[in-house]
Amino acid sequence: MLSPSSASVVRETLPAVSGALDEITHRFYTTMFAEHPDLLDGLFNRGNQADGSQRRALAGAVAAFAGALLGAPEARPDTLLSRIAHKHAAVGVTEDQYAIVHKYLFGAIGEVLGPAATPEVVAAWDEVYWLMAGALVAQEARLYLEAQVRPGHPWRPWTVVERREETADVVSFLLRTTDDGPLPPALPGQYVSVRVRMPDGVHQLRQYSLSSAPGGELRRITVKRLRGGGRTPDGEVSTLLHETVRAGDELLLSAPFGEVTLADGNGPLVLASAGIGCTPMVGMLEHLAATHSEREVLVLHADRSPATHALRTDMHRLVRELPGGRGEFWYERPGAETPGVHSGLLDVTALDLPAHATAYLCGPLPFMRAVRRQLLAGGLAARNIRYEVFGPDLWTADAADASDAAGAAQPA
Incomplete structure (x- = not known):
């Protein structure tokens, strides 16, 4: 629930804050990664950072959430955050990381807005942030519990049983769990994150849909090799998977996540x-x-x-x-x-x-x-x-x- 006083301030400042969000998020990421380079190792997508799409997504999420709160100040728009919660769980986001994001995000807000970032304005947007963070933390805790994994540790080793060349730019990997434990639960339509170590030593993650039925002992992911052009580089994870992974190799996969799943029933x-x-x-x-x-x-x-x-x-x-x-x-x-x-x-x-x-x-x-x-x-x-x-x-x-x-x- 957004308090009436904060709702009034957010409503008045939303146009100005929204207009500055791209600059705010640019400074936020730049400063945070400079002081926490470890966050780039296995949590954030370097390609999305380089082309600016990650900061635009964050800016859009904050603006959309604030707008939803203004539309219904007494509600907490959990459904609006469901897709982000699934993405966060699939890469192992933990509750303590929201405090790190808060520190650098609000530092950037103060730098960009300058005198306009009065204590009243900062307090109102601080309320928006923690309502959003609290909703995400609650959803992610539930997702970790349902996936039967520890918060922040959704990973498990899988062995590549077979590699199939589907097209010139697409390859499928059939996978079996390396250990003898039960398969993590999955629903048709869900995806997994694949965590790989790049040649420079940094870990990177990418999400790939399960292209097989969720039952059975084997699971399949199908990976398109992303080819760049002009100023756009090739996809580093898809290129690594295509060029180096063969039958017998191991891949580190998350438990399955994703809210766009096939609904039960008999309807068309x-x-x-x-x-x-x-x-x-x-x-x-x-x-x-x-x-x-x-x-x-x-x-x-x-x-x-x-x-x-x-x-x-x-x-x-x-x-x-x-x-x-x-x-x-x-x-x-x-x-x-x-x-x-x-x-x-x-x-x-x-x-x-x-x-x-x-x-x-x-x-x-x-x-x-x-x-x-x-x-x-x-x-x-x-x-x-x-x-x-x-x-x-x-x-x-x-x-x-x-x-x-x-x-x-x-x-x-």
């Missing part, structure tokens, strides 16, 4: 993906096939060509195995068109969508925004459209969803 489903966004969808399909589901499932996928479509054989096989399965595929370079295969960009406007379906989206943000608009126009309820975003650009997606929903509600 729409699974829409683009590029490597197919990985959580294949995991969901594997689960549906393994449980002999008779749900109506419409699978939609877009890619550059059949040759670049990772897990294409698996996706087609699983559609055939499901009694209610149907697949439609779009390729920019399709070659010979066949039933269910189209040229160009994914377009659902001509499709017969299942009534009252729940839809899951994964792919680049522009793709998901476009498909979401089409699904809304096709009659799907906004509350039944869920999406998975990888990387730090979480709140941009949420804002786009709100904008799309508002636009869809306007009369033509």
Whole structure:
């Protein structure tokens, strides 16, 4: 609950603070990493730091949370933070680290706002921060408990049983736990963090969806090699995995996390993906096939060509195995068109969508925004459209969803 006095101050200063958040977060990260370089070892993504996406995500999170508190001062918008809590648990964030972030974030606020950062203003935003931190700590504690791991220690060694070359830029790793302990619980659609030691000795983490059913002794992750261009470097973790990891090697994986999971029930489903966004969808399909589901499932996928479509054989096989399965595929370079295969960009406007379906989206943000608009126009309820975003650009997606929903509600 945000106190009335703080709510008044935050409402008055939100435009100014929001406008300065990019500079504030830039100074915050610069100072914090200078004094705590250990935080870059296995907690923060160096690539996201270098291109500024991490600080923009933090700025967006703070602004969105403050806005939510102003909209409902007596509520604590836990659901707004669910995705961040899962990401934090997947990299081992601990409660004490919120105090470190607070110290450097509010130091940066004072430096950037200068005289405008009066004790009253700082106290009000301090309340916002600790409400946000408290909500995240509570959610993360619950997630660690459910995952049956110690807070901050979600890691476990896994052995690579098999390496499969899916496409020129995509490889799958089939994994088995190195120890004899029980498998950590997983839900279809969840992801794991992979922790690797880079050549310079620094550990880095990346999240990869489980592209297999959550049951069974083996689990699979499917990794696309990220190639840079111009000023953008190659993805350092994906490159390391592609170039060095073979059968028999060990990888350190977190327990599975992620709140975008396949809902139980018998209702119809729409699974829409683009590029490597197919990985959580294949995991969901594997689960549906393994449980002999008779749900109506419409699978939609877009890619550059059949040759670049990772897990294409698996996706087609699983559609055939499901009694209610149907697949439609779009390729920019399709070659010979066949039933269910189209040229160009994914377009659902001509499709017969299942009534009252729940839809899951994964792919680049522009793709998901476009498909979401089409699904809304096709009659799907906004509350039944869920999406998975990888990387730090979480709140941009949420804002786009709100904008799309508002636009869809306007009369033509």
